Amino acid sequence: VQRPIEARDRLAWATAQMPVLASLREELGPGGPLRGQRVALCAHLTAETAVQVLTLRALGADVACCASNPATADDGMVAELRARQVVVFGRRGMDAAEWRSLAGAALRAWPEGPSLVADEGAFLLAALAADHAELAGSTRGATEKTPAGARRARDLAASGRLGFPVLDVDSGFAKHELDNSAGAPESIVESIGRVSGRLIAGKTFVVAGYGPVGAGIAQRARGLGAEVIVTEVRPTRALLAVLNGFDVMPMAVAVSRADFVCTVTGAAGALAAGHLDRVRDGAVLANGGHDPWEIDLDGLNARVARRVEVGPGNERLELNDGRAVHLLAGGETVNLAAGRGNPSEVMDGAFAIQVLGLVHLAGEGSSLPPGVHPVPARYDDLVAGRLAAAMGLSWAVP
């Protein structure tokens, strides 16, 4: 029988795997560059997020955080943070209405609202613009971690509803290359294999979306011995997939050959109801994207005659026409909802860039005009250099 590991011990282990955040605490902590800042933070409530929150606090910030996804909140870690007097909103399995209310709760943790926002999926930014506009005046700036959130932030800025600068953390090396291209693909493919209990080698693996995450998944599934098919809507990315040696075809065709389908598009209905009518009997369906709408779950549920949980996070859905499919993690982000999530050292880089972005916004970056801006390139070099050093690499030309 597996014993649940104490949140305190998991937090200590994650902390030990996150050397860049440790270096920021050691170096910047005494100067308190975030002293007096009220940071509203939205994130998957994991051990790695807890390390980031405690780092922001070590740099002087007062932090209130909320869950970016009801399926990924780690209740033990929430309790651990609360025991350390951090204000946290969210719990695993809350319904959509409760989850949506968390944005307002985090933004209103202080009467005057936050001075900085660390966002994911523009959850807090959208709420600030729509429902809590009177608080926006005291916000000096924000960071955003996901590509979809950065697009939403650009839309808000274009419509004049964002009166402060937003740093697009996703565009920085540590998020874009380390998390999206390396960490997330590895953890998504590993989770799909383990949660489904199926061999990936020798199978047909369909990846929807050939952004950095999809490209990384395609490469890793091929490395395990799968035949990989890519579906894409953008010609440039479709061409790149072909140049990298993958078959590219419409989902309507690919799905009839798939043993595995993995969506990583950021778009709703990448695996649409019509595709489900052609899905191969026994196929495994998983979503690695940030939001659960990439697989049309309403369309899928309308076709289900019987559902049986055959393993943790692995549901066998018997369809009305006699076929069956396996849905992993109920269509939620598979590596976070049913797996262990990204390795801590990957989140170390992505979170360190976010912390440096917040320090920048509290200091010299506070004069940036409203709109979405890249993270200063020097932070990429700093984080990449420290991660490489922590891995024992030396890269300078002698």
Ligand SMILES: NC(=O)c1ccc[n+]([C@@H]2O[C@H](COP(=O)([O-])OP(=O)(O)OC[C@H]3O[C@@H](n4cnc5c(N)ncnc54)[C@H](O)[C@@H]3O)[C@@H](O)[C@H]2O)c1
């Ligand atoms: N699970 C994780 O740990 C993790 C980590 C990082 C990012 N993500 C998420 O993974 C998703 C992809 O990230 P990315 O950085 O590769 O994003 P991206 O926006 O760069 O790439 C997505 C690609 O999907 C394509 N696409 C859009 N709609 C499509 C459709 N209907 N069919 C096929 N292709 C379609 C787009 O043209 C684009 O090339 C996002 O939702 C992101 O938030 C997850």
